[in-house]
Amino acid sequence: MAKYCGADCRICRREGQKLFLKGDRCTTKKCAIEKRPKPPGQHGMGRKKVNEYGLQLREKQKTKRAYGLLEKQFRAYYDKAARAKGITGETMLRLIEMRLDNVVYRMGIGSSRAQSRQIVNHGHITVNGKDVNIPSYQVKVGDIIAIKENKKENALCKELKGAKIVMPKWLQFDTEKFVGSILQLPQRSDIDLTINERLIVELYSK
Numbered sequence: 644m645a646k647y648c649g650a651d652c653r654i655c656r657r658e659g660q661k662l663f664l665k666g667d668r669c670t671t672k673k674c675a676i677e678k679r680p681k682p683p684g685q686h687g688m689g690r691k692k693v694n695e696y697g698l699q700l701r702e703k704q705k706t707k708r709a710y711g712l713l714e715k716q717f718r719a720y721y722d723k724a725a726r727a728k729g730i731t732g733e734t735m736l737r738l739i740e741m742r743l744d745n746v747v748y749r750m751g752i753g754s755s756r757a758q759s760r761q762i763v764n765h766g767h768i769t770v771n772g773k774d775v776n777i778p779s780y781q782v783k784v785g786d787i788i789a790i791k792e793n794k795k796e797n798a799l800c801k802e803l804k805g806a807k808i809v810m811p812k813w814l815q816f817d818t819e820k821f822v823g824s825i826l827q828l829p830q831r832s833d834i835d836l837t838i839n840e841r842l843i844v845e846l847y848s849k
Contacts, residue, residue: 699846706838710739711756716779721847732840733831740829743768744778746788750816750823751808752799767794782825790821 693701707717724735739745744753744760747768753759760778762768768775769789770782782788790800806818811833816823 696846699842702839702842703846706736706836706840706843709756709836709838710742710745711760712739718847721843725848732844735843736831736834736838736840737829738781740834741781741783741825742778743770743775743780743782743788746782746814746825749810749814750788751806751810751818752790752803752816762799767791767799784825784827786825788816788823788825795821 703717707714710717712720720735720738721731724731724738727734740749744756744763747753747762748756748759752768753762763778763780764776766774766776767790769791770780771787772789774791794800800821803818803821808816808818810816811829813825813827813829813833814823815826
């Protein structure tokens with residue numbers, strides 16, 4: 644499977660904002676956006692004014708990279724949202740937010756989406772008591788997300804135990820029992836990334 648192997652901080656600098664790809668590092672002075680707030684490359688400061696298509700493309704690239712998705716995956720979410728009832732852009736973001744790796748990140752189990760994807764891949768998570776190691780697995784309202792019993796003694800859980808985690812209101816997670824649940828569907832206001840989904844819809848609908 645294709646995988647980006649470059650520096651995560653270059654992505655944030657290219658998009659001009661923090662995408663929190665490095666977890667806790669992004670909240671410190673070591674963050675690349677804090678140290679070098681210009682696009683990477685020799686001509687980073689000399690880029691020309693972006694046209695309408697460029698704005699749409701950058702918005703799509705930023706959103707795709709923030710969630711760690713490939714183009715084929717991202718387009719599939721758009722196509723599914725376009726066929727569903729409701730506002731296409733919001734439905735697309737809701738589908739992406741309901742991915743298991745993103746839910747693990749939102750619950751605070753992983754410090755970044757990349758780490759959360761690895762946690763799921765390595766078989767640390769169960770959904771409704773069943774092992775699930777597919778990061779793109781779509782959770783539903785009422786699903787119970789938990790860390791496997793035989794993984795509760797590892798370093799990750801010891802660090803997580805008893806922690807106070809700020810998470811969206813559509814989720815809950817007990818850091819003592821390592822069990823959480825999906826309370827409701829995420830709303831647009833629950834997505835803290837600065838995303839203009841209208842531009843993405845305009846790009847794909849051409």
